[in-house]
Amino acid sequence: MFERRLYYHIDWALLFAIFALCAFGVATIYSATFDPTHGASHRYVVQMYAVGLGVIAMMVMLTLDYRTFTDKSHLIYVAILAVLIYVLLFGHEGKGARRWIPLGGFNLQPSEFAKIAVALVLAKFFGENRGAPQWTDLAIGGVLTLIPLGLIAKEPDLGTAVTLLPIFLAIAYLAGMQMRILGILLLASVLAAPIAWKFALKDYQKSRISTFIDPSLDAKGAGYQQIQARITVGSGGLTGKGFRQGTQGQLRFLPEVDNDFIFSVLAEEHGFAGVLVALGLYLFVILRALEAARLAKDRLGSYLVLGVLASFTFQVVYNVTMSAGLAPVKGLTLPLMSYGGSSMIATLAGFGLILNVRMRRFTN
Amino acid sequence: MAIVEDRRRVTTRLTFLQYLITVVFSVLAVSFWVLQVVQHAKFEEMAENNHQRTLPLRAPRGLVLDRDGKVLVENRQSYSISIDRERSKDLNRTIRLLAAVLGIDEAGVRTIVDRHRREPTYRPITIVQDATLAQVAAVRARRLDTELPDVVVEQVPTRQYPETKGAHLFGYVGEVSDAQVAAGDAGLKSGDIVGQSGIEKIYNAMLMGEDGARRVVVNSVGREIRTLEEDQPTEGHRLQLTIDIDVQGAIEDSFDVLGFNGAAVVLDPMSGDVLGFTSRPAYDPNAFAAGIDRVTWASLTSDEDRPLNDRAIQGRYSPGSTFKMAVATAALQEGVITPDFKVHCTGGATFYGRPFKCWKKGGHGTVDLRHAIEQSCNVYFYTIGNMTGIDKIHKWATLLGLGEKSGIDLPNEVQGLVPSPEWKQQYRKEKWYAGETVSVSIGQGSVSVTPVSMAVYAATLANGGTRVTPHLLKAVDDGSGWKPVPPPPPRSKAPLDPVKLQAIRDGLWMVVNQAGTGHNAILKGYDVSGKTGTAQVISNQGKERAGKTDKDLRDNGWFVFFAPRDNPQIAGVVFLEHGVHGSNAALVAHHVLDTFFAKKEARPMPPRPEFKANLVP
Numbered sequence A: 001m002f003e004r005r006l007y008y009h010i011d012w013a014l015l016f017a018i019f020a021l022c023a024f025g026v027a028t029i030y031s032a033t034f035d036p037t038h039g040a041s042h043r044y045v046v047q048m049y050a051v052g053l054g055v056i057a058m059m060v061m062l063t064l065d066y067r068t069f070t071d072k073s074h075l076i077y078v079a080i081l082a083v084l085i086y087v088l089l090f091g092h093e094g095k096g097a098r099r100w101i102p103l104g105g106f107n108l109q110p111s112e113f114a115k116i117a118v119a120l121v122l123a124k125f126f127g128e129n130r131g132a133p134q135w136t137d138l139a140i141g142g143v144l145t146l147i148p149l150g151l152i153a154k155e156p157d158l159g160t161a162v163t164l165l166p167i168f169l170a171i172a173y174l175a176g177m178q179m180r181i182l183g184i185l186l187l188a189s190v191l192a193a194p195i196a197w198k199f200a201l202k203d204y205q206k207s208r209i210s211t212f213i214d215p216s217l218d219a220k221g222a223g224y225q226q227i228q229a230r231i232t233v234g235s236g237g238l239t240g241k242g243f244r245q246g247t248q249g250q251l252r253f254l255p256e257v258d259n260d261f262i263f264s265v266l267a268e269e270h271g272f273a274g275v276l277v278a279l280g281l282y283l284f285v286i287l288r289a290l291e292a293a294r295l296a297k298d299r300l301g302s303y304l305v306l307g308v309l310a311s312f313t314f315q316v317v318y319n320v321t322m323s324a325g326l327a328p329v330k331g332l333t334l335p336l337m338s339y340g341g342s343s344m345i346a347t348l349a350g351f352g353l354i355l356n357v358r359m360r361r362f363t364n
Numbered sequence B: 001m002a003i004v005e006d007r008r009r010v011t012t013r014l015t016f017l018q019y020l021i022t023v024v025f026s027v028l029a030v031s032f033w034v035l036q037v038v039q040h041a042k043f044e045e046m047a048e049n050n051h052q053r054t055l056p057l058r059a060p061r062g063l064v065l066d067r068d069g070k071v072l073v074e075n076r077q078s079y080s081i082s083i084d085r086e087r088s089k090d091l092n093r094t095i096r097l098l099a100a101v102l103g104i105d106e107a108g109v110r111t112i113v114d115r116h117r118r119e120p121t122y123r124p125i126t127i128v129q130d131a132t133l134a135q136v137a138a139v140r141a142r143r144l145d146t147e148l149p150d151v152v153v154e155q156v157p158t159r160q161y162p163e164t165k166g167a168h169l170f171g172y173v174g175e176v177s178d179a180q181v182a183a184g185d186a187g188l189k190s191g192d193i194v195g196q197s198g199i200e201k202i203y204n205a206m207l208m209g210e211d212g213a214r215r216v217v218v219n220s221v222g223r224e225i226r227t228l229e230e231d232q233p234t235e236g237h238r239l240q241l242t243i244d245i246d247v248q249g250a251i252e253d254s255f256d257v258l259g260f261n262g263a264a265v266v267l268d269p270m271s272g273d274v275l276g277f278t279s280r281p282a283y284d285p286n287a288f289a290a291g292i293d294r295v296t297w298a299s300l301t302s303d304e305d306r307p308l309n310d311r312a313i314q315g316r317y318s319p320g321s322t323f324k325m326a327v328a329t330a331a332l333q334e335g336v337i338t339p340d341f342k343v344h345c346t347g348g349a350t351f352y353g354r355p356f357k358c359w360k361k362g363g364h365g366t367v368d369l370r371h372a373i374e375q376s377c378n379v380y381f382y383t384i385g386n387m388t389g390i391d392k393i394h395k396w397a398t399l400l401g402l403g404e405k406s407g408i409d410l411p412n413e414v415q416g417l418v419p420s421p422e423w424k425q426q427y428r429k430e431k432w433y434a435g436e437t438v439s440v441s442i443g444q445g446s447v448s449v450t451p452v453s454m455a456v457y458a459a460t461l462a463n464g465g466t467r468v469t470p471h472l473l474k475a476v477d478d479g480s481g482w483k484p485v486p487p488p489p490p491r492s493k494a495p496l497d498p499v500k501l502q503a504i505r506d507g508l509w510m511v512v513n514q515a516g517t518g519h520n521a522i523l524k525g526y527d528v529s530g531k532t533g534t535a536q537v538i539s540n541q542g543k544e545r546a547g548k549t550d551k552d553l554r555d556n557g558w559f560v561f562f563a564p565r566d567n568p569q570i571a572g573v574v575f576l577e578h579g580v581h582g583s584n585a586a587l588v589a590h591h592v593l594d595t596f597f598a599k600k601e602a603r604p605m606p607p608r609p610e611f612k613a614n615l616v617p
Helices: A012-033 A043-063 A066-071 A073-090 A110-128 A135-153 A158-162 A164-174 A179-200 A203-213 A222-234 A262-295 A299-323 A341-359 B002-038 B040-051 B091-102 B106-115 B133-144 B178-183 B198-202 B204-208 B245-258 B294-302 B320-333 B369-375 B378-388 B390-399 B421-428 B434-440 B451-463 B498-513 B540-546 B582-600
Strands: A092-094 A097-102 B052-057 B071-083 B125-128 B151-160 B173-175 B193-195 B212-218 B224-231 B238-241 B261-267 B274-280 B343-345 B348-351 B354-357 B365-367 B473-477 B482-484 B529-535 B556-563 B570-577
Touching: A012 A043, A012 A262, A012 A341, A043 A341, A066 A073, A066 A110, A066 A299, A066 A341, A073 A097, A073 A110, A073 A135, A110 A135, A110 A158, A110 A164, A110 A299, A110 A341, A135 A158, A135 A164, A158 A164, A164 A179, A164 A299, A164 B002, A222 A262, A222 A299, A222 B002, A222 B040, A262 A299, A262 A341, A262 B002, A299 A341, A299 B002, B002 B040, B040 B052, B052 B151, B052 B224, B071 B091, B071 B133, B091 B106, B091 B125, B091 B133, B106 B125, B133 B151, B193 B198, B193 B204, B198 B204, B245 B261, B245 B274, B245 B582, B261 B451, B261 B582, B274 B570, B320 B369, B320 B378, B320 B390, B320 B451, B320 B498, B320 B529, B320 B556, B320 B582, B343 B378, B348 B378, B348 B434, B354 B378, B354 B434, B365 B369, B369 B378, B369 B498, B378 B390, B378 B434, B390 B434, B451 B498, B451 B556, B451 B570, B498 B529, B498 B556, B529 B582, B556 B582, B570 B582
Parallel strands: none
Antiparallel strands: A092 A097, B052 B212, B071 B125, B071 B151, B173 B193, B212 B224, B238 B473, B261 B274, B261 B570, B343 B365, B348 B354, B473 B482, B529 B556, B556 B570
16 A cells, blocks of 8 residues: 555655644743743643654555545545534533543544545545536535534634635635636625624624724733734844743743744744744745645645645734734634644644645656 | 646646745745844833833831930831732722722722822832731732732831820821922922921931832732842931930920920020920821821811920910010110119009009019019019010010021921011001000010920020020931031020129029929929919900800910029920919929939939829919
């Protein structure tokens, strides 16, 4: 099954960049969660285990031809929908949301894996059609995206739910969706915004958006994190305050330092130099993955790569923007760096698929 | 065909995505560059403000000592509890919780916060001064729970007056008022504790010292992580007063025993050193030290006896017979009479068609100056006063210190009044009547004096005419050792003829040591000289008209004194409000003199007196 020559086609450069980012993440988690009275938190160790599990997941994704996965994508998709419903009904509750399935000391977050399932099923769906997708194709693809999106949004986890949209848009775009339609979709969403504001958004979400526009409106409440994020990043300067020397993160002026705001801590402790290194690595990973999409031997492969990459890229860009206080605060983690097992495993599994497509570009 | 087209489109669109992503990342990098490099200084300062706090270290006020080095005013450590609004997320919640934790009225806390609302938020608002240990413990526990991260417990040195004597002398301290801050003297800032009266006020700049500061690192819930630097506070200067705590104690004890309100000032007649200074009723300055509570304050301000009023420098009273020495001085110095000038007293006399009574119904017979002073014969002084005239009486009374400010180093001294035709014309728009001079001659009419000016009067008669300036500050230690403070120069020097003056002194000696009214002050071997005065609070007719009333209408009692007669070492005045008779005031003087000389000669001090006032008018 796993032919020896395939080994030579693995994109080692991409792998190296991915693991460099993981290492950067583990180090930042170590620094951010270090407590001067109790010493290092065990979180960085947990994260290393997660990376280990992620590597296994990645290898699993490499062993089979990606077409095997897309062929079974409808099953995978249905299975993940079932799990998402299960979470809604019986999931573990925390911070006012049902997002997790407890698996003996480890809480699995199925929504992270839904991204892969959606990428697989959409790649397969659009890959089977020739020519530019028609309205009906877009409608079906949209529904396939919106079902898991709705389930995840209901947990509620609006942040993760929204990351499914780029998958659909990217694959549809690559499949040849007319720019006109894209324009109509964008226009519709702009028009829908006031309605969403009035009916769909909860008060705390509204206040996040209005304080984003003017953080000083609520400097102690919702605007607080945004102001603190800017202070954290800005005070880092060119070369940063040094490992474990950040005051904003270490003294907890910023919440979720190992999670949503891990990039802020990195920016504080390693400065603009560290930011450039991290951004450079992410950009390299994304461009390299796009290269894999270009090299793919079939459309299916290209779509799959782009689908997986779309949610990853969206999350990276949004999280980095937010961690500089330049976007409304949203519970979106930074893939590969933020603390979180499910995210790490799902992300590495996704990159397994990307490597898979590139690796098998010469096979039949 | 379609495949090729598909392939081409995929390639084009992927290329577009590549550029798009590269542009997005470039924008991100530029944004970070702006934040981290261009605006770095601003954010670095904000981060520093976030995690660094400057906590004031209150400077203890300087100690106050008596002339022998005994501590009169010191400091103790107390705790204050404040709200740091910069750290408040929900001020209302904090107020509610804090009031509950401290067990105090929420509305009260709100009032305090409202009063300081317009101040800069970095300045904590003190809610409780001098908190109990239980309150401190309760707040500290909550702080660690991060329930009240915006509440600060501060250790503050607080004024303490171990002797509850001399309240008006020391004065009291309190939080600086808005008006005082606005006046901007000595860089006062809101929340500072400053002297509000007495020594504490007049020497506030010396006593205050300089607050220090401690810069600490705090985390997001305000817990202190470590100290960055500490600037120790500088203690205020130590002041040594001229006060002799034993003399002071003798005065206070005597007032306690007698139970009268009033005032007493005792001086060294040569230097003007104030040895003892009292005003009654008094208050407990300790009650102000850590912020006076509203109930106590209200009771002090609404009390009809006006305990906050310093009678020694702010009370104006009719001097009665104690004024006679001023009239005698004027008559002698102006050559109107000689000490041997005699007047025949039949118990009254008529001047300008109006009868003037002597206090002794049958009259004193024929008396010379010495005996007139001894017997306090009114007719004698009516006569010589009338002969001398108001202008000369005014001139000499003023030279002796009456009707003038003494210049004592205490705030808000008022001026008494020795009337003159000019004064009457100016303020009453009336002509002076010669009959008024007759009343003034025995210290009645519009003459009014402050007790402190009477002490100066006694000292001036004692030392031969030098109107010393009474003063309280003897030496200052600014941290580099004690430096004596030279006594202020005398206010004036009256050219008194020693021979003529001796006649007056003889009379004063006779008041105490022979048949006079000052017998209570006698101290064998010390030639105490003095003069009583009994001044009506209300005229005889008025008294009858008032009939039965709750108001105290008893006469005021005075005793001015010095001793020994020929080499005076101590001089002063005792004033008893409604003290019925000056001889009661002489009781106080006796105990003061007894104590003073016992101490001077290292004899055992007299015990607490057991005398009783004579309440028969």
